[in-house]
Amino acid sequence: MARSLATELSVAGVGNTPQILLNSFKIKNSNIFAKLEWYNPFGSVKDRPAVWMITEAEKQGLLKRGKSVIMEPTSGNTGIALAGMAKMLGYRFEVVIPQKVSEETKVILRKFSSKILETEDDLCPRVGPGTDQSIALASAIVKGHPGEYFMPNQYENDANFMAHYYSTGPEIWNDSKGRVTHFVTGVGTGGTVTGVGKFLKERNPNIKIHGVEPQKGHHIQGLRNLKESNPPALLSRRLEVIDHWMEITDKEAFETVKAIADKEGLFVGPSSGAVLAAAIKVAEEHPSENIAAIFADDARKYKSVYKEFRIFTDEEFDRLVKTAKHLPNIPFLL
Numbered sequence: 634m635a636r637s638l639a640t641e642l643s644v645a646g647v648g649n650t651p652q653i654l655l656n657s658f659k660i661k662n663s664n665i666f667a668k669l670e671w672y673n674p675f676g677s678v679k680d681r682p683a684v685w686m687i688t689e690a691e692k693q694g695l696l697k698r699g700k701s702v703i704m705e706p707t708s709g710n711t712g713i714a715l716a717g718m719a720k721m722l723g724y725r726f727e728v729v730i731p732q733k734v735s736e737e738t739k740v741i742l743r744k745f746s747s748k749i750l751e752t753e754d755d756l757c758p759r760v761g762p763g764t765d766q767s768i769a770l771a772s773a774i775v776k777g778h779p780g781e782y783f784m785p786n787q788y789e790n791d792a793n794f795m796a797h798y799y800s801t802g803p804e805i806w807n808d809s810k811g812r813v814t815h816f817v818t819g820v821g822t823g824g825t826v827t828g829v830g831k832f833l834k835e836r837n838p839n840i841k842i843h844g845v846e847p848q849k850g851h852h853i854q855g856l857r858n859l860k861e862s863n864p865p866a867l868l869s870r871r872l873e874v875i876d877h878w879m880e881i882t883d884k885e886a887f888e889t890v891k892a893i894a895d896k897e898g899l900f901v902g903p904s905s906g907a908v909l910a911a912a913i914k915v916a917e918e919h920p921s922e923n924i925a926a927i928f929a930d931d932a933r934k935y936k937s938v939y940k941e942f943r944i945f946t947d948e949e950f951d952r953l954v955k956t957a958k959h960l961p962n963i964p965f966l967l
């Protein structure tokens with residue numbers, strides 16, 4: 634008998650990622666806790682919405698195993714998660730990505746995907762008529778093949794929000810034993826910030842939610858600057874959840890990636906550098922608080938990016954991959 638989707642996904646081990654105290658970043662008596670989302674089976678926070686979007690689509694009869702093709706425009710992690718799960722569950726997967734996505738991400742996607750289409754978009758595809766290419770291209774292909782393709786569309790699909798409302802939010806609340814006072818995360822689709830933010834505020838309305846956006850023309854894969862790109866529909870629906878927006882420069886993000894490797898032995902992706910840079914500012918402004926931060930993925934997909942921006946040489950990078958703490962083997966990917 635076929636296993637239920639829930640069983641398959643719990644076997645895959647999505648969620649329940651570790652949340653650790655960053656001992657070297659205790660600032661003005663505030664604690665910063667990092668939730669290490671690269672412990673998810675396909676290596677990022679995006680495994681959560683991928684599971685929820687597929688589950689919901691199957692429930693609604695929009696996906697049929699062995700028949701349907703999943704198609705998604707993505708700047709990387711959602712593509713990797715959907716591609717991996719599609720393979721597990723018996724779907725073909727096609728992806729549209731911006732050319733600027735890191736080479737390592739493309740290698741992983743090629744391993745899992747039946748087809749990859751590249752567009753000249755910014756790193757995070759702009760949302761809105763006439764501005765994005767990857768979303769438009771994916772939508773056009775899906776529209777042209779009714780009944781064959783399904784596009785989860787993380788930018789609009791409420792299952793993306795629900796994944797965080799029902800899993801990431803409760804985990805952060807429980808792990809902190811209800812003592813979390815601030816939540817800091819990067820914003821791409823807005824699924825994480827709205828899902829976790831709404832859950833935490835329902836538990837304690839005094840918790841402050843900080844949304845992190847990168848500078849204009851940034852190089853932080855997964856994040857979006859809302860001054861150069863319209864907010865995704867998913868984010869616009871619950872914009873009020875965010876108390877405070879923080880803009881972090883590429884320089885701040887990359888310097889913090891280096892600092893956390895030196896001080897804490899953690900080897901993080903660029904968006905985690907941006908999030909920690911923001912969390913440090915929150916700690917400086919709010920002494921004696923408990924700050925939970927999302928570390929969306931680890932460094933292993935960004936060797937070429939860190940080389941280009943002179944953060945780590947190839948030798949330093951290879952040494953950190955061997956010596957960094959909390960870097961699990963990801964059997965599906967490596």
Ligand SMILES: Cc1ncc(COP(=O)(O)O)c(C=O)c1O
Pocket residue numbers: 677679709710711819820821822823824825826854855856902904905929930
């Ligand atoms: C590395 C990384 N950080 C942060 C985010 C932002 O998450 P969300 O889309 O939930 O706003 C993403 C999303 O793709 C990501 O890939």
